[in-house]
Amino acid sequence: DAMVIQNPRYQVTQFGKPVTLSCSQTLNHNVMYWYQQKSSQAPKLLFHYYDKDFNNEADTPDNFQSRRPNTSFCFLDIRSPGLGDAAMYLCATRATGGYGYTFGSGTRLTVV
Amino acid sequence: RKEVEQDPGPFNVPEGATVAFNCTYSNSASQSFFWYRQDCRKEPKLLMSVYSSGNEDGRFTAQLNRASQYISLLIRDSKLSDSATYLCVVNEPWTGGTSYGKLTFGQGTILTVHP
Numbered sequence: 001d002a003m004v005i006q007n008p009r010y011q012v013t014q015f016g017k018p019v020t021l022s023c024s025q026t027l028n029h030n031v032m033y034w035y036q037q038k039s040s041q042a043p044k045l046l047f048h049y050y051d052k053d054f055n056n057e058a059d060t061p062d063n064f065q066s067r068r069p070n071t072s073f074c075f076l077d078i079r080s081p082g083l084g085d086a087a088m089y090l091c092a093t094r095a096t097g098g099y100g101y102t103f104g105s106g107t108r109l110t111v112v
Numbered sequence: 113r114k115e116v117e118q119d120p121g122p123f124n125v126p127e128g129a130t131v132a133f134n135c136t137y138s139n140s141a142s143q144s145f146f147w148y149r150q151d152c153r154k155e156p157k158l159l160m161s162v163y164s165s166g167n168e169d170g171r172f173t174a175q176l177n178r179a180s181q182y183i184s185l186l187i188r189d190s191k192l193s194d195s196a197t198y199l200c201v202v203n204e205p206w207t208g209g210t211s212y213g214k215l216t217f218g219q220g221t222i223l224t225v226h227p
Contacts, residue, residue: 042217045214
């Protein structure tokens with residue numbers, strides 16, 4: 001029944017080693033979002049896709065990239081993770097004209 | 113100024129208590145409003161939407177005052193299972209003028225209900 005699936009649930013990566021987080025959805029929603037949530041902080045929007053159109057938040061570091069090869073999948077690439085990038089990464093989807101957002105269960109990233 | 117600002121908390125209340133959370137938002141063009149609940153190390157989950165007329169869902173009542181840009185959540189008869197972080201969330205229009213917007217979250221208020 002899971003509709004927005006994030007893999008893996010937990011990811012440990014080495015400082016400076018590229019890492020990719022994935023999100024897939026079975027809802028056929030046009031819009032997909034990536035949020036970063038650090039400990040005791042609010043989720044913060046990194047970027048989103050409207051179909052294949054990519055929209056970056058102004059303060060998202062260049063170290064973060066994203067790919068959306070098709071409607072169902074979206075990837076978050078962190079090119080050179082630093083200790084400060086340790087966080088929960090949340091994927092969410094929404095249909096245009098729709099009301100609700102659907103969140104995945106998140107990937108918790110640890111940088112060692 | 114934060115875009116969405118909440119009571120800092122934490123709130124520590126006994127079972128059966130009534131507790132209220134407040135939230136203000138800065139973008140007057142915000143279109144829709146929500147309360148989300150987040151359990152420790154889990155994703156946020158929608159608790160309820162907030163309408164101008166006020167709305168109730170069981171023990172939970174939400175209010176919106178657009179003129180004051182203020183949102184509230186009231187929890188009556190608190191249960192142990194209500195212990196969580198409550199996030200005030202605002203749907204802001206995307207600057208590109210599209211119809212789908214983006215969610216902006218408050219920092220959250222931690223609620224602990226004790227026996």
